[in-house]
Amino acid sequence: MTPMFPVLDMPQRLLMGxxxxxxxxxxxxxxxxxxxxxxxxxxxxxxxxxAELYRQVFRTKNHHTLLIDGSARAAIEAALVSLITPGMNVVVLRIGRFGLLLTEIVTRCGGVVCAVDVPWGEVVPPDRVRDAIVEHRPELLVCVHGDTSTTTAQPLAEIGAVCREHNVLFYVDATATLGGMPFETDAWGIDVATAGLQKxxxxxxxxxxxxxxxxAVAQIMAxxxxxxxxxxxxxxxxxGPVIRSNYFDLAMLINYWSPERINHHTEAxxxxxxxxxxxxIAVEEGMDARWARHARASRAMVAGLLAMDLSVYGDDATRMANVTGVVVPEGCDPIRVRTLMRTEFEIEIVSSFGPLAGKIWRIGAMGVNATKPKVLQTLGAFEAVLAGEGVAVTRGAAVDAARAAWGAE
Amino acid sequence: MTPMFPVLDMPQRLLMGxxxxxxxxxxxxxxxxxxxxxxxxxxxxxxxxxAELYRQVFRTKNHHTLLIDGSARAAIEAALVSLITPGMNVVVLRIGRFGLLLTEIVTRCGGVVCAVDVPWGEVVPPDRVRDAIVEHRPELLVCVHGDTSTTTAQPLAEIGAVCREHNVLFYVDATATLGGMPFETDAWGIDVATAGLQKxxxxxxxxxxxxxxxxAVAQIMAxxxxxxxxxxxxxxxxxGPVIRSNYFDLAMLINYWSPERINHHTEAxxxxxxxxxxxxIAVEEGMDARWARHARASRAMVAGLLAMDLSVYGDDATRMANVTGVVVPEGCDPIRVRTLMRTEFEIEIVSSFGPLAGKIWRIGAMGVNATKPKVLQTLGAFEAVLAGEGVAVTRGAAVDAARAAWGAE
Known part of the structure; x- marks a missing residue:
């Protein structure tokens, strides 16, 4: 018997994950x-x-700026499979789960991973980047800008210069930061950067x-x-050797997006x-104003969380401006809190991965949600849920602190 | 200076390509x-x-039915990169351009292509399939169902049995036919089939x-x-050997779509x-009714074209029910005709590839366009353009013939 399929009717959930x-x-x-x-x-x-709009979003003059038809990780794979030839040494900076994803993709593309690891929550200092390049003589260095698993952003401004000095291509996964934190493709000497729309x-x-x-294009077109x-x-x-993927072949995609327009896949x-x-929308707002708005939302969120006597994860200097980690208080069931946020308030917050799974919640404020009302609604709900779960919170303190931190418009 | 970007304002074009x-x-x-x-x-x-809806569309009981986030060729690559291990013999049936695309992807996945070619416009008879399997001892046989480049559909009903007899996996690219022509995944013994939404x-x-x-799943999960x-x-x-792609790793995608739900990419x-x-919409209409509607639109389109004394490309027995090839009459400029169709009537028809480029136009009637009004509008416009270009056509004949061929509702 054919099951019944109702009309699509998705909840209007506030996605603060x-x-x-x-x-x-x-x-x-x-x-x-x-x-x-x-x-x-x-x-x-x-x-x-x-293409022209994304040049402005990426802060670049790069002619070759286009879209990959897939999720953010599709663009990561397109970049890596088109840049890596089997056996190539690739330095991978790993500050969290998404550094492990880069490792995974580099390996599947046939690259030899030379990993630079730091404990979760920390970032890689420039001298370790230089040491790794000198030691491994890579042709490519890859890293994640903001790794949402740890809510930490790798400083990039000094890495590009080190890469150019040693003739190493520099790839950055900016999925979680593009449009929400300062990102300067050209000024930072980044050769290839990718992102997604959903953050x-x-x-x-x-x-x-x-x-x-x-x-980068010269290497790809070879x-x-x-x-x-x-x-x-x-x-x-x-x-040069044939790129191992057809769908992600950047040489063909560059062509498809150029006046030559040789047909490739059907554009989505x-x-x-x-x-x-x-x-x-981002260009109309202005990238600087957009970054400032995200930073302001982050300051307000952090102020509210601290006013509840909660601990905010990570280092003030390298914390992402769009996702905040909150340490789960002793004796509190993190899954129950997330479920109550969703079922009672229609607000999504999320957990993390690996060593941080169940240890922190992650609360995001990105895009249309990096605004005062969304931050205040989230903090109000979070306070109510935590209080109901027996966490000692001063009622009203979080919202008041966040309003004060937001400041005058 | 920042260029101006107008509000998105796409034409309401009738896409009969x-x-x-x-x-x-x-x-x-x-x-x-x-x-x-x-x-x-x-x-x-x-x-x-x-997943359940696509089981009905594919006419299968296969539990593992899901979506690849990308265009139709993304799903082809996901299937092939997950099924092929480097060095594997793969028989590729090639009846047109999209058979060449399969060759391309098989090769990039490390497979060894054993090609079975027929002249464009023809199909591969079952005995040649059997001969190729006996000769090459492949682990996988791949083909396109409807190759739009030649407007021809490869009969599939007998191939699955031959593959099972020789323990060969059978992959079919049904991009251009799923939902428009009879397609029976289980009854035809197809192991993996893929499609796209846009046809x-x-x-x-x-x-x-x-x-x-x-x-197929057993082989992938290994x-x-x-x-x-x-x-x-x-x-x-x-x-088994690691699948060469992360994004297209069907083992991880199967998991992501299963109750285990290990996170993979962010679903689109x-x-x-x-x-x-x-x-x-397709299941509500009923697959048989939908196929019949496409066949009827095709009959009406062909009747109209023949009434203009034009030649229809290919063989009546193997012609696709959703795209019709029309031979460009002597002395007629095919690009000019397509441009006039678009600029004067807001109707898109298209050319073809390779040996058929400039030799035929392709006129599709698919999905919401496989209807009487869309077929009649297209024929009326086509007649007017051809007459204006000096082709001898009896005015009004095409539309009248198509109306008659459509028959009573």
Whole structure:
């Protein structure tokens, strides 16, 4: 018997976890635009505009800025499979779970991982980066900017210079920070950066922006091997080894996004519209203003949590501005608290991974949720739930402290 | 200076090409639902419902039926990279461009391609399949069901039995036919089939359904290697070689879609909603009724084209029911005709690839466009454009013939 399938009716939940977060209403509306053909002039025009918007979001002049049709990790894999040739030494900075994900992907692409580890909650100092490069002579160095598993952001400003000095390509996974914390692709000497829409950019998961420097593109295009069936016999092919993936072949994707427009996959039209709208909203707000808004939301959130006598995880100097870790108080059931937040208040907060699983909650304030009302609502609910669970909290203190910390508009 | 970015304002074009086609309005609305957290019970419930809907669309009892977050070719790559181990012999049936795409992906996954070629427009007879299996002793046989480049559909009903007889896994790319032509995963003995939303399912590109038989799953799970950072130390890992991709690792995706729910990528929530709604619409219509509607639209389209004294490409017995090839008449400029269709009538028709580039137009009628009004509008416009270009056509004949061929409702 055919089961019944009800009309889609998703709850209007406030997503204050580590992402995805709530989508800007303009982005939801953008996805309702009519789909058009993938080589139509309006479509290619939309792709070109989207590339220009993401240049501004990434703070780069990189011509080769485009979208990968998949989640944030799809763009990570596209970058790594296109940059790595089997046997290549790759230095991986690991400050949390997403550093382990980079390890995983580098290994599957055939790279040899040279790991630089720090305890969770800490970041890698520049001299350790230099030492690792000198020791391992890598062709590529990869790291995560903000690792949400530890709510910590790796400082990047000094690493790019070290990489250039040693002729090492520098890849950064900016999934959790792009649009929410200062990120300077060109000024920091980053060769390839990738992200997703579902965190500080206020879009849905499923489209992943990427930007590539000229020196990265030169290396990628040396591996250009257009697929049979659409190859132009006059187009020069690369001498380098074939990229191991077709879907993630950045040489073909660069071509698809260029005036040459050799057909590749069918661009995810509705997600393109979402990505364009999310970037347009960010550019209209201004990247500096957007970063400042996230920082302000973070300060207010931290002030509120401290006013409840809770401990905030990590180091003030390297804490992400968009996800805050809160240490679970002694005797408190962390899963029960999360469930009550969801069922009684329709607010999502999340746990963490590995050594921090069950030890901290993570409360995010990203994109449309990095605002005063969302922070205050979350703190009010959190206080009520913790009080109900027997945690000694001064009622009203968190919201008052956060309002004061937010300051005058 | 910051360039100006206008509000998204896409034309309401009638997409009668080879896909993407127009999206059902219910699917566009479904994407506007609020995003929720990826482990929330409403989210996992939505994933389970979507799996059940695609079982009905694929006509299968396969438990392991899920979505790949990417375009149709993302699902092809997920299937092939998870099934192929480097050095494996893979028989590839090639009836057009998309057979060449399979070759490309098999090769990049490390497989050894054993190609069975036929001239474009023809299909591979079952005895050649058997001969190829006997000759090459492959572990996997792959083919495209409907290759839109030639508007031809490979008959599949007899191939599955041959594969099982020789213990060969059978993969089919059903991107262009699922929901528009009879497709019987279980009855035809298909082990893995993949598709996209943007053709006969009437959704946007960017989400790709896949279904897997138990014997395919056994082979995939023998290669289970959960990523470090989220691996449960008690979970049994496979003895087989690690799958070369993380994003497309079907062992991890099967887990993510199962009650074990080990976290993988962030599911593309809005595209999940689109995929669910598209399948729900198909299941509500009934697969048999939907196939019959596409066949009827095809008959009407062909009748109209023949009434204009045009030649229809390919063989009546193996012609796809959703895309029709029309031979470009002598002396006619095929690009000019396509441009006039778009600019004067807001209707997209497309060219083809390789040996058929510039030789045929392809006119599709898929999903919401496989209806009488869309077929009649297209034929009326096509007649007017061809007449204006000096092709001798009897005015009014195409629409009248198509109306007659459609028959009474």
């Amino acid at each position: 580590a992402g995805p977060c709530n989508v800007h209403p303009r982005v939801l509306r953008a996805m309702a635009c009519d789909v058009i053909g993938q080589m139509d002039p309006e479509m290619t025009g939309c792709m070109d505009e989207t 500080c950019l206020g879009g849905p998961p499923g489209s992943a922006p990427i930007t590539m420097s000229e020196r 591996r250009r091997h257009d697929e049979a069936g659409i190859r132009n016999p006059d187009a020069p092919q690369g001498a 039209t509705s997600m393109l519209y979402a990505a364009r709208e999310a970037a347009l | 080879a896909g993407p086609c127009n999206v059902h309005p219910r699917v566009l609305r479904a994407m506007a639902c609020d995003v929720i957290g990826q482990m929330d019970p409403e989210m996992t419930g939505c994933m389970d419902e979507t 006969c399912l009437g959704g946007p590109p960017g989400s790709a359904p896949i279904t897997m038989s138990e014997r 290669r289970r290697h959960d990523e470090a950072g989220i691996r449960n130390p008690d979970a049994p890992q496979g003895a 929530t809005s595209m999940l909603y689109a995929a669910r709604e598209a399948a729900l």
